[in-house]
Amino acid sequence: MISALLSDCVPLQLQKGDREEKFITSGVTWQAYESFLASLGNHSGYRIAYLLETLEIMSPSRNHELDKENIGRLLEAYLEENRIRFWGLGSTTLKREDKQAGKEPDKCYCIGTDKEIPDLAIEVVYTSGGIDILEIYRRLGVQEVWFWQDRKFTIYSLQNDSYQLKSTSQLLPNLDLNFMAQYVTIDDPLEAITQWRNQIKVN
Template sequence: MKTPAPSEYRTVLSKVDWRKYEELLAEMAGDSRRDRFTNRTARFAFDRGRLEMMNPLEEHDRCYKLIESLLLVVTDELDQPLTSYKTPTLKREDLQIGAEPDAGYYMQNCDRMDGKRTIDLAVDPPPDLILEVELSRSSFNKFAIYAQLGIPEVWRYISKPGETFLKGKLFIHYLAGDRYVEEDHGLAFPFLSAGRILQFIDQSDVEGLPKALRDLRLWVETTV
């Protein structure tokens, strides 16, 4: 009998105040510093007193690394700076909201974020682009949270745990007013479609990352 794929666990608590949310964030940050070899720490989403806790699977890290390698090649070919944050905590106490996507990227404000280990949205601009890997559905409206935080663009990779994880779907959303619009191309890289990103992920899985990166670099050189 085939062993079932592991699943993510989500727990939602009500009536959690901001102070407790901050305490949990600090506790998790301390745990990750003590155990630097693990990525399986809880991630939090907070929305005006409701707290969702999720334990990510290793697939989150695999997808993050693939997308990051794609972005590194693209920005290198464009001679464009890129500053990345893995699992950044994006929160605003005045709005009583917070979330932790798989990654956040700066292209326009790299100079302002130079040397900063964390993002403080009280003084820092929001990332130009964030990546969300979804292996299970959140009970929160993450788009509403990200819209209030002013995130211009969201990439969502939706799949299921297991051997076929890299056969998922990718969606590009950009902020238009106070809501997100789904499009085939985004704002940060208008020449790069969701289909081309999926092609890169699939090629990495089938033919290996080095060849996928070489082909991607050639594609950018002849396309942009």
């Protein structure tokens, strides 16, 4: 199943210097999408996105995964220090057949209370082109999406069934994402989280 789909996929442009791969194919039914997810199982290295019979398969690079993990640690430290309840769902597959949309975020979180669809999805972007990720999340009803690209965050908030570009998080208005971005890019993850906790520690 995997090799058959990959053989019909078109590779997308990759950023120079990063060994990330992304492929896209069309004419994929919802049943074929579900079967593909089942064939991958729970331990796949791929990220899968689906929108209206278009399937995207991405194999993340080392830098992609490093950034994803750094962002997750920093965000969770902030939530812990500020006693904000959260449920980290990692790259859980989010999908709705009635909306013909599915996605595996890099990171996603429920804030305040546990929910079927998370409040926040985080996407690390190293590869250009592909499926309209915001349209997938709009159909799924994710309230906020953060994109990490070119060493900075871009924030989109769902309002009246449409995403609006925001300068700050609407879910976590006291979190300075421009400040947090400085710690995502520190080479030593231990040093980054140690410095970050010292900065955000609540007295």
